[in-house]
Amino acid sequence: MASIAKTAQAGTLESSDVMITVAPGTQGSGIIIELESIVLAQYGEDIKIILEKTVKDQGITDIYIKAVDRGALDCTICARTLAALSRAGAVLKEEII
Amino acid sequence: MDLRRSMLFIPGNNPGMLQNGGVFGADSVILDLEDAVAPMEKDAARFLVAQALRTVDYGASETVVRINPLDTFAAVDIKAIVPCCPDAILVPKVESAADIHQVVAMIAAAEKPDQTPVKIIALLETPCGIVEAYHIAKADPRVVALALGAEDYTAGLGAMRTKEGTEIFTARTIVINAAAAANVQSIDTPYTDANDEEGLLADTQLAKRLGFKGKLSINPRQIDVIHSVFNPSLNDIDWAQQVIHAIRKAEAEGSGVASLNGKMVDLPIVNRAERILHLAELLGLMGGEK
Known part of the structure; x- marks a missing residue:
């Protein structure tokens, strides 16, 4: 699957969490990331790399991701992204549903 | 012998608490997919707990995951969580040895070939579960402890839950005796008023006198008091x-x-x-x- 079926969201705006919204991208749009973060200057690029890797690992190439970060660790960013993808109809490669 | 003086519940959908669960010094941390997670967030919590097990350092604390009951999301929880190598699974509302057999089959199917076998702690929180305590404890070698969940149990009895705990005295002694007979540990129900330290102390002292080997905990502030009681003087x-x-x-x-x-x-x-x-x-x- 190059994209996802619908728009979906996971996560919260609480401290140490991140709210991820994903929406289908048009064919060939690539991975478009819009990031708000309380640590944007320090970790903005790292967060984008995690977001991009997580969706690419699931075989998704065309997607819009909005992430509002409240200081989440890498594992939380990954978990919330996977949850959003799952809710958006993606069939995940990892055996977690 | 594994130490389980204190077993601290951590909500499975709260990243802040999940990432800090190892700093409180509890003998076990219980990453909770059941009561602490809203029905609409079960999927998100499962992803979060799976990632936490893979990456968060819980130090010397044993990692336990409370899954959902067998008649709801237990199968999905086990399939997602077991490959992430928790030390044990806390199974809620166990009512029979057959329940344990079912969980064992699901765990065995989900385990990776070289994985340390995942243990089972059975949470007894219904009148049926108390009646079957010994058979549950003996159902499989993976069962290492019986825990008492008194809130659901008293609801099942139709009794009022009190701080004195008269209404759960019989259940407590049955769980302790069944666990001892089966050579597994017995873990007491949590003390649910996190602001009442004196009440927690008295309740934990009673649990130790009766023979419990540890106590469930719903707040990190309770751990020191619980340890002070269960540590030998x-x-x-x-x-x-x-x-x-x-x-x-x-x-x-x-x-x-x-x-x-x-x-x-x-x-x-x-x-x-x-x-x-x-x-x-x-x-x-x-x-x-x-």
């Missing part, structure tokens, strides 16, 4: 050392009978003393050893 350690000294001396003198301060030292006394010293050693309390 210096007097306990001193007594245990005297018992072992007396029995060794008697053995060296070719006598099968020993006495300490005029009281006979027989096998149950020696066993109790050995348990105290083993626990003290695990906890690093043996610095003043004679």
Whole structure:
């Protein structure tokens, strides 16, 4: 699957969490990331790399991701992204549903 | 023997608490997918707990995951969580040995080939579960402990839950006896008023007197109080050392009978003393050893 079926969201705006919204991208749009973060200057690029890797690992190439970060660790960013993808109809490669 | 003096619940959909769960010094952390997670967030919590198990350092704490009941999301939880190598699964609302057999089959199917076998702690929180306690404890070698969940249990009885706990006295002693008969640990229900330290102390002291080996906890502030009760006191350690000294001396003198301060030292006394010293050693309390 190059994209996802619908728009979906996971996560919260609480401290140490991140709210991820994903929406289908048009064919060939690539991975478009819009990031708000309380640590944007320090970790903005790292967060984008995690977001991009997580969706690419699931075989998704065309997607819009909005992430509002409240200081989440890498594992939380990954978990919330996977949850959003799952809710958006993606069939995940990892055996977690 | 695994130490389970304190087993701390951590909500499975709260990243802040999940990432800090290892700093409180609980013997076990229970990453909770059941009551602490809203029905609409079960999927998100499963992803979060799976990622936490793979990446968060819980230090010396045993990692336990409370899954959802068998008639809801247990199968999905086990499939997602077991490959992330938790030490144990806490199974809620267990009512029979058959429930354990079902969980064991699902765990075995989900485990990776080289994985350390995942243990099972059975949470007994219904009248049926209490009746079947011994058979549940003996159902499979993976079962290492029985835990009592008194809130659901008293609801099942139609009784009021009180701080004194008169209404759960029978259930407590049944769980302790069944666990001891099956040679597994017994873990007491949590004390749910996190602001009542005196009540927690009294309740934990009662649990220890009855024979429980540990207590569930719903707040990190409860851990120190729980440990203070379940840790052997210096007097306990001193007594245990005297018992072992007396029995060794008697053995060296070719006598099968020993006495300490005029009281006979027989096998149950020696066993109790050995348990105290083993626990003290695990906890690093043996610095003043004679």
